[in-house]
Amino acid sequence: MKKILSVSLILACCFSAVAGNKNILPYKDASLPVEERVEDLLSRMTLDEKIAQLNQYSLGSNDNVNNNGEMVKVLPPEIGSLLYTADDAVSRNAMQKRAMEETRLGIPILFGYDTVHGYRTIYPIPLAQGASWNPDLAGEACRVAAQESYDVGIDWTFSPMVDVARDPRWGRVAEGYGEDPYLTSVFGASAVKAYQGDDMSEPGNIAACLKHYVGYGASEAGRDYVYTEISRQSLWSTYLPPFEAGVKAGAATLMSSFNDISGTPGSANHYTMTEILKEMWGHDGFVVGDWHAVKQLVTQGMAPDDATAVEYAINAGLDMDMTDNLYMPHLASLVESGRVSVDRIDDAVRRILRIKFRLGLFEHPYVEEKPENERILLPESLDVARRLAEETFVLLKNEEDVLPLKPGQKVALIGPMAKSQKDLLGSWHGRGLAEDVVSIFDGLSEVLTEAPAYAAGCGFEGDDRSGFDEAVKTASEADVVVLCLGERYSWSGENASRSTIALPEIQEDLLKAVKAAGKPVVVLLSNGRALDLTRISPLADAVLEIWQPGIMGGPAVASVLTGKTNPSGRLTVTFPYTTGQIPIYYCQRHPARDGSQGRYQDIPSTPMYEFGYGLSYTSYDYGTLTVSADSFTVNDTVTARVAVTNAGDMDGKETVQWYVCDPYSTITRPVKELKHFEKKLIPAGESCTFEFEIDPMRDLSYVNWKGERILEPGDYYIIVKDQKVCITLE
Ligand code: NOJ
Secondary structure, eight states, X not given: OHHHHHHHHHHHHHHHHHHTTSSSOGGGXXXXXXXXXXXHHHHHOOHHHHHHHTEEEEESOXXXXXXXSOOOSSOOTTOSEEEEOOSSHHHHHHHHHHHHHSSSSOOOOEEEEOOSSOSSSOOOOHHHHHHHTOHHHHHHHHHHHHHXXXXXXXXXXXXXXXXXXXOTTSGGGGGSOOSOHHHHHHHHHHHHHHHHOSOTXXXXXXXXXXXXXXXXXXXXXXXXTOEEOOOHHHIIIIISHHHHHHHHTTOSEEEEOSSEETTXXXXXXXXXXXXXXXXXXXXXXXXXXXTTTTTHHHHTTSOSSHHHHHHHHHHHTOOBEESOOOHHHHHHHHHHTTSSOHHHHHHHHHHHHHHXXXXXXXXXXXXXXXXXXXXXXXXHHHHHHHHHHHHHOEEEEEGGGOOSOOTTOOEEEESTTXXXXXXXXXXXXXXXXXXXXXXXXXXXXXXXXXXXXXEOOSOSSSSOOTTHHHHHHHHHTSXXXXXEEEOOGGGSSTTOOOSOOBOOHHHHHHHHHHHTTOSOEEEEEEOSSOOBOTTTGGGOSEEEEOOSOOTTHHHHHHHHHTTSSXXXXXXXXXXXXXXXXXXXXXXXXXXXXXXXXXXXXXXXXXXXXXXXXXXXXXXXEEOOOEESOSEEOTTOOEEEEEEEEEOSSSOEEEEEEEEEEOSSOSSOOBSOEEEEEEEEEEOTTOEEEEEEEEOHHHHHOEEOTTSOEEOOSEEEEEEETTEEEEEEEO
């Protein structure tokens, strides 16, 4: 049978070549439309060649401790994709050469990698990027990441992560943009466009991957890899919107998630992968499973054996198997026994080939081997990383204007984070190196006339308080203390859940001890999640959240502390009062009783710092909120406007956050929902007008549990800061 097949294939090849009157096979002809090339190539492939395209193996030593599993010894050159963990183009090109020259059809391999917040020029973690409220600037950073990745031979990044996450115990909150579906959608779409550019085949562009599809952020109790209980309504209103926005932005691929979505794991979920993504949204790229997600269908208690896991996954719509090495050995017999159809295989192969063609891999399979100084840590890349870091910092408290530091002040720099380099990188730091990072100490030393006096005080955790005395002495000899606390880079990210979001006691004790020296204390926090600051905030005169800012963290901190840059970050995750308030997020639905009922007896029921919160060194006065019409029809657009004046004496960037509220609706709706935001520089003393063009269907409607968009007549509120106006849909 196989022989007959290959003879007919050879004949088909010759025929097309002659029929096209060219010396080139149609699928190799770049002048033909992608779809024609895909169909031509597919028609020439054997079942084994097709199945090979549906696998991703791993090339190079693995640098993620959670990606454990068997490494493949022999890499077949017919393979669809490789997870490429080496760091130069040489081995990549060598492997590609085998695919191009030693295989029958010469189909290039797709090289994927986790370039999450930078490849070598590591910029702030995604959670921090969200806090910048500047998706364009975050996009600039993604461009740098794409260029550095492309130059080393990466065609495809497993980013952006657009999981809405509302439990800071879950370590992966660091990898997303926060708790809000709209803000996550905007940043996700911006990242997709930045990675892919207008045309993925242009040099420097790489394919994006929206992950983890879907609902991974709902991990129960903040533990990783566990069950998620997600109603169809929450799926549609909370977890799907960022994926839909990313698909609309053109995302080439999606990664199916590990989590069990109310009884059906994301990687075996026909409803999400096929019915929603491919049928309703018309996505024509492909879905890759997360690392070992197919095998895990067995662990999750769904498939009794590997073959059944493969059957469930591929039939649900998972096109490429990441490093499980299960599609390769099982698919042919599943096809033979009729458990998987050839049509499904063809559909999956088409999707993968389409992306390879769109990336221009058939025309440009190899990457130019450039010297490091032409491709990584370029001055303009460092500049983007610094500017982005500066905009992500959130000033949470600033009593008596202790910040910015005053010229000539003697600064004591204390704490375990002060000289740390690696921790500022955060999790998933690609090929970033600790030695690339400018520490807070080095950054400040650069700009202060007198280098800060330094004492570590203690480690990040443990009981060794022997450094406290020196820290207190250093504090007492200074005019102001900058105390650098926070989380190690490995305390967030994958498989990094924590049962409490408070910092270890020793760090809180260091603050107490240093505070007793009687000097103003600025607490600088570097971390990958919302923290419980109940015992920290009251003792601090100022608190600056710097997240995990990447390699330019030190200079960015120096610029903000000294007032060269006015802090403009705003939280995109609620900081609970304590861990016990979780889940707490701004867009909760109305409770049945309000006032004093339904409250905690032992702690406040309001958060410590809410979504959207952040201070500045200047103050902004908001004028009266106006709307262009009080009532409207579904086809009208209403414009809401507010003028904002910078009433202080320092230039600053203000983000106006526009929320809507539908007070009464057939299904209950959140107390308010972010629908638009804009960040602008307002010079001191000047005013700027901000606008929100309200498209009723887009901005006021809701999506029901079936994914239908519903707009109901009645009143809606448009909310900005503490003002709201009512508009009525006739
Ligand atoms: C597992 C993670 O969940 C995913 O985010 C990542 O892209 C893959 N491993 C590949 O490293």
